[in-house]
Amino acid sequence: MIEVRNVYKSFGSLSVLEDVSLTVQDEETLAIIGKSGSGKSVLMKHLMGLIKPDKGEVIVDGTDINAVSYQELRDLRQRFGMLFQGGALFDSMNVFDNVAFPLRTFSPLPEDEVRARVRENLAEVQLEGVEDKAPSELSGGMKKRVALARAVALKPQYIIYDEPTSGLDPETSNTINELIRSLSEQSNITSIVVTHDMHSVLSIADRAAFIHDQRIRWLGTIDELHTAEDPVLNGFVRASEYQIGKPAAATNK
Amino acid sequence: MLERHILGPIEALGQYVLLLSKAFRSLGEFGIYQKNLFQQMVRIGIDSIPIVALAGLFSGAVLTVQTAYQLESPFIPQSIIGSIVVPSMVLELGAVVTGFILAGRVGARIAAELGTMRVTEQIDALEAMGLNSIGYLIVPRVMAGILMFPVLYITATGVGIGGGVGVAHYGGFLSAGEFVAGARQFFSPFDPIFGLIKSFVFGFIITSVACYKGYYTGGGAEGVGRSTTEAAVLSCVYILFANLALAVLIL
Numbered sequence: 001m002i003e004v005r006n007v008y009k010s011f012g013s014l015s016v017l018e019d020v021s022l023t024v025q026d027e028e029t030l031a032i033i034g035k036s037g038s039g040k041s042v043l044m045k046h047l048m049g050l051i052k053p054d055k056g057e058v059i060v061d062g063t064d065i066n067a068v069s070y071q072e073l074r075d076l077r078q079r080f081g082m083l084f085q086g087g088a089l090f091d092s093m094n095v096f097d098n099v100a101f102p103l104r105t106f107s108p109l110p111e112d113e114v115r116a117r118v119r120e121n122l123a124e125v126q127l128e129g130v131e132d133k134a135p136s137e138l139s140g141g142m143k144k145r146v147a148l149a150r151a152v153a154l155k156p157q158y159i160i161y162d163e164p165t166s167g168l169d170p171e172t173s174n175t176i177n178e179l180i181r182s183l184s185e186q187s188n189i190t191s192i193v194v195t196h197d198m199h200s201v202l203s204i205a206d207r208a209a210f211i212h213d214q215r216i217r218w219l220g221t222i223d224e225l226h227t228a229e230d231p232v233l234n235g236f237v238r239a240s241e242y243q244i245g246k247p248a249a250a251t252n253k
Numbered sequence: 254m255l256e257r258h259i260l261g262p263i264e265a266l267g268q269y270v271l272l273l274s275k276a277f278r279s280l281g282e283f284g285i286y287q288k289n290l291f292q293q294m295v296r297i298g299i300d301s302i303p304i305v306a307l308a309g310l311f312s313g314a315v316l317t318v319q320t321a322y323q324l325e326s327p328f329i330p331q332s333i334i335g336s337i338v339v340p341s342m343v344l345e346l347g348a349v350v351t352g353f354i355l356a357g358r359v360g361a362r363i364a365a366e367l368g369t370m371r372v373t374e375q376i377d378a379l380e381a382m383g384l385n386s387i388g389y390l391i392v393p394r395v396m397a398g399i400l401m402f403p404v405l406y407i408t409a410t411g412v413g414i415g416g417g418v419g420v421a422h423y424g425g426f427l428s429a430g431e432f433v434a435g436a437r438q439f440f441s442p443f444d445p446i447f448g449l450i451k452s453f454v455f456g457f458i459i460t461s462v463a464c465y466k467g468y469y470t471g472g473g474a475e476g477v478g479r480s481t482t483e484a485a486v487l488s489c490v491y492i493l494f495a496n497l498a499l500a501v502l503i504l
Contacts, residue, residue, distance in 0.1 A: 050381060077383040
């Protein structure tokens with residue numbers, strides 16, 4: 001379980017998060033939604049200590065991640081997998097080595113088992129035969145899938161997805177959403193999805209937290225999202241080309 | 254305005270020192286990064302040998318021709334050319350030419366590489382996996398710089414002296430024997446040691462400044478361009494200062 005307690009963060013004179021509190025329950029999929037620049041990604045980076053709060057606490061499985069040593073924080077981060085917005089694949093390595101990297105670095109597996117695991121992970125994200133390609137040779141959707149294979153290589157307890165479908169065509173977005181959903185269902189992973197893609201939220205999330213004006217303005221289940229009466233939230237959702245209560249949306253979940 | 258001009262550099266210096274102290278602290282887990290060290294030793298050191306040798310060769314050759322031109326007198330023994338060219342290469346040119354060339358070749362490369370990794374979140378990805386990104390990226394590069402720059406200095410100086418001997422001999426200024434005799438006459442064993450000390454220091458300056466600039470890159474492609482330029486320019490400026498400081502302190 002991850003608990004964010006009264007977190008404040010500003011960069012220079014720009015306040016990004018103010019008194020943000022949030023709990024991510026085990027095995028749920030929580031979507032953090034909000035406009036671009038609303039602080040979603042900053043909040044997400046707090047969850048694994050990539051950014052430290054000015055005030056407040058982030059508790060992961062009972063440990064305040066900002067009160068432990070750097071070594072302990074790094075050990076803790078190994079419980080996480082993270083899918084970055086642009087994939088963040090290491091461009092000095094090919095696809096195979098990218099996926100193998102966490103296994104070779106952190107697991108005691110011998111090289112032949114690493115090879116088998118990498119193939120298995122790539123097959124899971126429906127990518128085969130691209131092992132020798134450089135990341136620059138891949139399309140946006142393929143990069144995200146390789147990054148997803150790398151993120152789950154060490155079988156993490158938590159996966160954080162940063163804008164998993166941004167910049168992708170609707171069909172590829174659906175594939176990524178399907179992968180995220182099947183991953184969380186199969187492996188009992190706790191997922192945190194940072195996105196402004198409402199279609200994605202409705203397809204994969206159990207709950208959603210809406211960030212607006214540096215604060216969490218609304219938090220509830222996807223069913224509650226349909227009946228929410230917050231005008232700002234409704235405005236955001238409608239602007240995302242989703243009409244609350246539309247049957248098409250309801251069938252996505 | 255005042256804040257930007259006075260506090261800015263102090264803040265940058267503080268950030269640089271902190272980065273280096275974090276790098277120093279991560280030496281304990283060096284085993285994980287060992288492979289990277291060898292890779293960087295090849296990229297920074299071995300791959301730079303041709304350009305450094307070329308620069309050394311021409312420096313030695315030109316220095317010989319110009320010294321011969323300045324000392325064209327029946328009262329000065331021609332072997333004095335060797336006495337001037339060799340210590341100049343060993344004490345000054347070998348290290349400084351290598352330093353300037355590598356500030357461009359190695360410094361810019363490191364800053365562009367780490368800067369791109371920063372803006373494409375690859376450094377965040379390393380941290381998110383639980384890896385110490387400073388230990389993984391910076392320690393091998395700075396160590397490779399410190400270890401390989403002396404090798405490059407020796408290469409540049411050796412080839413430079415060779416170039417000097419060649420031009421002296423085949424250009425008809427003085428024979429190779431006279432050149433070597435002149436060089437030996439005033440040879441001080443401390444000269445090459447001083448040159449090696451310089452190359453250690455220059456290697457550290459170039460790689461650590463480039464790592465600092467690259468690691469803290471911000472602002473997309475433009476930021477990478479800025480870091481790359483600053484890494485090359487600042488390395489050259491710091492080399493000039495370090496060169497003077499070492500000469501004053503040690504000689």
